[in-house]
Amino acid sequence: MDNTKKLGLIIGSLRKDSINRMVAEYIVSQLPENIEVEEIEIAQLPLYNQDYDKQTIESYDQVRQKIKEVDTVLIVTPEHNRTLPAALKNVIDIASRPHGDSAWSGKKVAVVTASPGTYGGRECGLDVRKSMQALSAKVMIAPEVYLSHASDSIEDGKVSNEKTQQYLTKFADALVQFIEE
């Protein structure tokens, strides 16, 4: 029996040395082999405009299709000005349209935020959850991960702090259960 599951990964940061990308890489390293991970790229997407619903935009079609194809989407993202980074909001909007054909409807979605700051990007994490609930996605409830002081856990481009590794492994285990449900 084929027990392969597809996980789409969205990184909310466009930055080359993104902490969130490092956190995502650690989580992905903890997943079993039957979970195929594919990054859903968001940097190249033109800013959403409702007029485009009547047109064919190739990059929009591709990203909508990718989200539809995967079993679960994992979003790992920083917080910008106490809410979502613009590029992340953009892909959420793009994939929510055209009206009646949202890629988010019924989609399993898990959210992780990480920040060098004290609050771990929590406001952003909560706002992503709010949008996803409004879009009828199935949001992974627990554990909630808003990783604060995240830069302190990174060395040579990797999550190196043992406690943070354990924390993220616990999340990865719960994510596997969520994907398999």
Ligand SMILES: Cc1cc2nc3c(=O)[nH]c(=O)nc-3n(C[C@H](O)[C@H](O)[C@H](O)COP(=O)(O)O)c2cc1C
């Ligand atoms: C425009 C902008 C707004 C930011 N706002 C917040 C914020 O509201 N909360 C927070 O914890 N960090 C904020 N930061 C700091 C980011 O958390 C930090 O730059 C982080 O490293 C970005 O994630 P990345 O390393 O994955 O790119 C902001 C950074 C930028 C560039």
